[in-house]
Amino acid sequence: MYEEIFKKYTPEKENLIYILHEIQDTHPQQYISEEAVEWVAEYLQIEPSHIFGVLTFYTMFSTKPRGKNIIRLCESPPCFLRGSEKMLKRLAQLLKVKAGETTSDGLFTLELCACLGVCGNAPVMMINEDVYGDLTEEKLDKIIASYTGGEK
Numbered sequence: 001m002y003e004e005i006f007k008k009y010t011p012e013k014e015n016l017i018y019i020l021h022e023i024q025d026t027h028p029q030q031y032i033s034e035e036a037v038e039w040v041a042e043y044l045q046i047e048p049s050h051i052f053g054v055l056t057f058y059t060m061f062s063t064k065p066r067g068k069n070i071i072r073l074c075e076s077p078p079c080f081l082r083g084s085e086k087m088l089k090r091l092a093q094l095l096k097v098k099a100g101e102t103t104s105d106g107l108f109t110l111e112l113c114a115c116l117g118v119c120g121n122a123p124v125m126m127i128n129e130d131v132y133g134d135l136t137e138e139k140l141d142k143i144i145a146s147y148t149g150g151e152k
């Protein structure tokens with residue numbers, strides 16, 4: 001199941017992060033399962049507990065199944081001061097989930113993250129690879145609608 005990914009990397013501990021990234025990116029639910037951890041541990045000859053430690057340390061990894069679209073809302077101070085909390089409330093209201101949860105239709109997972117590096121456009125969020133800045137509630141509504149087949 002993970003052979004295709006393992007073929008690209010020699011079984012060295014230094015490749016752990018790359019392998020985990022590929023496993024997560026190629027999983028339809030964008031996460032790393034316990035089973036995947038066991039496979040990687042065997043391939044790299046390291047303890048599964050070490051891998052779980054890495055997965056917990058880096059916020060970009062998830063050990064829980066996630067939605068098709070990952071929303072990452074920045075909660076670092078510049079974004080916070082410019083209203084990220086209000087954006088979080090609006091997203092929660094629109095999607096009917098709290099931070100860390102996935103919508104019942106599996107379309108979105110809402111996550112909080114640290115600075116995305118575009119503080120000049122605070123408040124900021126990313127959906128998958130796309131960055132959206134200068135957020136307002138109205139803008140949020142349109143962005144979310146564009147992912148649900150509604151008006152952009």
Ligand code: FES
Nearest residue numbers: 074079115116119
């Ligand atoms: S603080 Fe939000 S993008 Fe930098």
